[in-house]
Amino acid sequence: MQQKAEAPERDQSHAREPEKAPQEKPRITTTDPTTGRPGKSYDGHTAEEARAIAGAAQRAFESWRRTSFAERAALMRRAAEVLRRRRDEFAALMTEEMGKTLKDGRDEVEKCAFNCEHFADNAERYLAREPVDLGGQKAFVTYNPLGVVLAVMPWNFPFWQVFRFAAPGLMAGNAAVLKHASNVPGCALAIESVFREAGFPENLFRAVLIPGREVRGLIEDPAIAAATLTGSVEAGRQVATAAGSVLKKTVLELGGSDAYVVLEDADIEKAAKICAAARMVNAGQSCIAGKRFIVVKPVREAFERAFTEAMRAYEMGDPREEGTKLGPLQAVAARDEIHKQVEESIANGARCLTGGEVPDRVGAWYPPTVLTDVRPGMPAYDEEVFGPVAAIIEAADEGEAIRIANASRFGLGSGVLTRDLARGERIAAEELEAGMSFVNANVRSDPRMPFGGVKESGYGRECSHFGIREFTNVKSVLVAPA
Known part of the structure; x- marks a missing residue:
């Protein structure tokens, strides 16, 4: 432990403090x-x-x-x-x-x-x-x-x-x-x-x-x-x-692990495209990007097929070229952390429907990735995955889907996909624990609407x-x- 300096003598009127060395600029x-x-x-x-x-x-x-x-x-x-x-x-x-x-x-x-x-x-x-x-x-x-x-x-x-x-x-x-x-x-x-x-x-x-x-x-x-x-x-x-x-x-x-609830009466093709757009905003590097897609059992398989196809449409390409939909992530270290989360989820029982492999190329690249059979205890379920990785979670019905959506330490954005607008409005307004909840649309910020979250x-x-x-x-x- 560094000792305190001794107190100076009272008569120090002519003493000069030693000059401090200038800080080095980073x-x-x-x-x-x-x-x-x-x-x-x-x-x-x-x-x-x-x-x-x-x-x-x-x-x-x-x-x-x-x-x-x-x-x-x-x-x-x-x-x-x-x-x-x-x-x-x-x-x-x-x-x-x-x-x-x-x-x-x-x-x-x-x-x-x-x-x-x-x-x-x-x-x-x-x-x-x-x-x-x-x-x-x-x-x-x-x-x-x-x-x-x-x-x-x-x-x-x-x-x-x-x-x-x-x-x-x-x-x-x-x-x-x-x-x-x-x-x-x-x-x-x-x-x-x-x-x-x-x-x-x-x-x-x-x-x-x-x-x-x-x-x-x-x-x-x-x-x-x-x-x-x-x-x-x-x-x-x-x-x-x-x-x-x-x-x-x-x-x-702060962070988010936004849940999108896909109900049995949703237009599956439309829902899949909305959910893919929600997941892939800014290459998935967004607090309000959709991350957990909670699908009721009757439409799970149909949603998996449509959603996987919609995600594959985001092909990696040079971000400087017009028409590129998916550029690199912000850093190789960040990409490696995302891949680790994917690998751990698969090791614990998740299935990879597309992506999930680090490309053999220089740079911070990662493909659109869809994991299904995602359950508690997996990083894709419990953590915020800050990249182009989507987690599909099955629910028995609306009630269970809402419970799963809310069983998160995060509460930033959320979504509901349904043809019944009154049903969607009720769930969005009253049931989902989030600062923002959109029906049949992906969450986004707008100067005219309040933006923020609850919980962590x-x-x-x-x-x-x-x-x-x-x-x-x-x-x-x-x-x-x-």
Whole structure:
């Protein structure tokens, strides 16, 4: 154990503290998941630099909080224009750093632009004062910004995840500091450049390139008012613990093992295509991708055939080529972990209907994979498999299917496939334990609908008026006669 230094003598007025050695800047080099070759390198920030950036953001906030909604909206619409103008550039950057197909990248950038416009158009309405009837005295609720929000964001939707918090956060009058995933530093800096090019005040939105071990110190810094994280359950626990120790607000969007219930009256061909699309979004690397497909016994075999065929249609290909439906995963290590989950599930009795083998090619490739006869005790049943692997689970009837769907530590998204819309609505609205439940459609995020989960999928909401209010001070005001 390191001993404490002895207390100094009282008369130390002329003594000088030894100069601290400057911290060495970290160097971050990306890897192209398509080829496995090193990509671009970036200078990271030291812990001191990150705290200085947070302080600069806090100073920018003091002026920004007093701007009008009209001023904020004009700049946010310019951000949407910048995104659309640089769409191809940003899509290519996502492909380079985490393997997203160019089409998916362009779609993601467009979604970010729409999100910016949505909050530019609606923030003032979402945050309008709400009168309260107290029988004569004037009273109302108002929503004031909190300050600098630290966002710890993942690599899988490197633009959308950031703009999902940033557009409402800035429109609410907050500032933002982004700590992005270490494999997408170029995306982090590109997003910062969008707000700079759009004309937002200097330092209002900043990216810090720091390792995960430095996040706690940044959360504890007085300049940070609150934190939001999208990521793993373990990362969520760490951020919540750090923020809780200094009593700062958090919003967490964590893992998911989304269940889709396929009932006996479903259109099987249509259901299979919906479920395949749900599983294969972003090569299966999505918290809200469908992962467990719970099928009632009478239609299980028919669904297996149709679903396997629909999954095989997602052929692996170069993500830079138009028409590619399945690019590489984000890293070889991640691919190997997924394959381990598949192998362990098969060793415990699951059957592989397609895929399940690592391709003999350089890069982080994995084929569409369908496992059936999946039961408790298998990774495909119990864990989140973050890749193009689907688990088919048989249920005797609707009741058992719902019990299986809810018997998970996660509760992010869920789906119901049925021709009986009233039945599907009832199950989605009242039975499934998830933050989102869609009938005859795959779960997706939308700025107009609240987004978030329950149980170990996190807490708090993003998007819509629920999301923009998360990082505000919901203040009660009463004005009595003088």
